[in-house]
Amino acid sequence: MCLAIPARIVELDQDKAVVDAMGNRWKAKTTLLPEVKLGDIVLVHAGFAICLVDEEEAKKTWELFAEIEDYENTQNKISG
Amino acid sequence: MLDRIDRARKTIEEACESIGRQITVMEVCGTHTVSIFRSGIRSLLPERLKLLSGPGCPVCVTDQGYIDAVMQLADRDDCLIATYGDMIRVPGSDGSLETRAVRGNVRVVLSSEDALQLACENPDKAVVFIAVGFETTTPATAVVVKEAAAQGIQNFFVLSGHKLVLPAMRALLGGMNDRIDAFLCPGHVSVIIGSGAFAEIVANYGRPCVVAGFEPVQIVEALAEICRQLAAGKAELKSLYGAVVTEKGNLAAQRIIEECFDPVDGYWRGLGKIAKSTLALKEQYRRFDAFQRFGVEDGPGRENPGCRCGEVLCGLIEPIECPLFASRCTPQTPIGPCMVSSEGTCSAWFKYGRRR
Ligand code: SF4
Numbered sequence: 001m002c003l004a005i006p007a008r009i010v011e012l013d014q015d016k017a018v019v020d021a022m023g024n025r026w027k028a029k030t031t032l033l034p035e036v037k038l039g040d041i042v043l044v045h046a047g048f049a050i051c052l053v054d055e056e057e058a059k060k061t062w063e064l065f066a067e068i069e070d071y072e073n074t075q076n077k078i079s080g
Numbered sequence: 081m082l083d084r085i086d087r088a089r090k091t092i093e094e095a096c097e098s099i100g101r102q103i104t105v106m107e108v109c110g111t112h113t114v115s116i117f118r119s120g121i122r123s124l125l126p127e128r129l130k131l132l133s134g135p136g137c138p139v140c141v142t143d144q145g146y147i148d149a150v151m152q153l154a155d156r157d158d159c160l161i162a163t164y165g166d167m168i169r170v171p172g173s174d175g176s177l178e179t180r181a182v183r184g185n186v187r188v189v190l191s192s193e194d195a196l197q198l199a200c201e202n203p204d205k206a207v208v209f210i211a212v213g214f215e216t217t218t219p220a221t222a223v224v225v226k227e228a229a230a231q232g233i234q235n236f237f238v239l240s241g242h243k244l245v246l247p248a249m250r251a252l253l254g255g256m257n258d259r260i261d262a263f264l265c266p267g268h269v270s271v272i273i274g275s276g277a278f279a280e281i282v283a284n285y286g287r288p289c290v291v292a293g294f295e296p297v298q299i300v301e302a303l304a305e306i307c308r309q310l311a312a313g314k315a316e317l318k319s320l321y322g323a324v325v326t327e328k329g330n331l332a333a334q335r336i337i338e339e340c341f342d343p344v345d346g347y348w349r350g351l352g353k354i355a356k357s358t359l360a361l362k363e364q365y366r367r368f369d370a371f372q373r374f375g376v377e378d379g380p381g382r383e384n385p386g387c388r389c390g391e392v393l394c395g396l397i398e399p400i401e402c403p404l405f406a407s408r409c410t411p412q413t414p415i416g417p418c419m420v421s422s423e424g425t426c427s428a429w430f431k432y433g434r435r436r
Binding site: 003004027029031032033034043045046047048050051053054056057060061064 | 111164190191192193194213216217219220223268271272294295323324325326330332333336
């Protein structure tokens, strides 16, 4: 449940965003991070952006997720 | 990266040597538990350094009384249950949500927004959002409660089992587990509450608190920092997760939690009743409170017979000390939540323990 994924904001309309991580896109809200802009990378947890992250940090996490996915062959685990 | 690990390992070994007794570090985040097991960190550590998993998995710490309240609501024809996927297989005293899903009134949602959406799409049902989780998930619930209020939605309800991390740490140190020498503090909870929140644990209990992310290197470095402090007879607050965590945390998230919830005394699996540890909806949002609306209660529940999750969550036993572990209780046939949740300690031991 503590799983949070860094993702880039690729669409933004008020507090409604579409985010992208490693080519996966989904909807997220930015209500808790009012200052975000298009193109920012945010940590998304249970459908909400909770903080900004920089590119380098995001890359590390994406790589980690890719490894995990390899290892576990994707469990159904995106819950919140 | 390897030299970072080597350096950290060396610090850990030297510190453990000079301390000369067993050191126990508790992690209070389920994602840390999984990361530690998966990466094989345990096999790098000296015998003297023991890692314990604490009450860090939100599904696991949710009391049986709450789970049974969920089942009662799932048995009602007028309710539609909206839940995060992790809760689906948690066994109540009588079956799980999974066993009830055949009736068609249990839906898995990925966010609180989806739950509210479900209410809009099903005006003839009372949609009950099973709101569990620590400070990371709570603001998401608060946002939709405010939205529901603003939009005047009548058929949306929240069964709040949201919990606060600090009261549990205090309860452990206040007598439940006196073996804990230091805490590896959770990364994402700290994003919300800020690393500074752990200062009181350091000040009042004299235990080092180190915030870390989920990268294995960073976890090993956090352990090195903890060992270094213990060897020097110090207790300090440190954050290694500066890329993401700030000292004050996410103020907007903290504000919205405060706007919607009051801390009340609440029940935890294993830890029992802890003062001001659970979040209940504030007076002005009471009409969204599923406990009140449906007259169910979050009381101390009866554990499933034989399951020792409670002791596992307090770090008093390791899963292999439970007689049901890997015999009657497996991820396919879980008896307690610690085996159900992907972040549960029993599940981590089952999946990765043998790679030690
Ligand atoms: S192994 Fe199963 S029965 Fe034993 S404590 Fe863990 S979840 Fe409970």
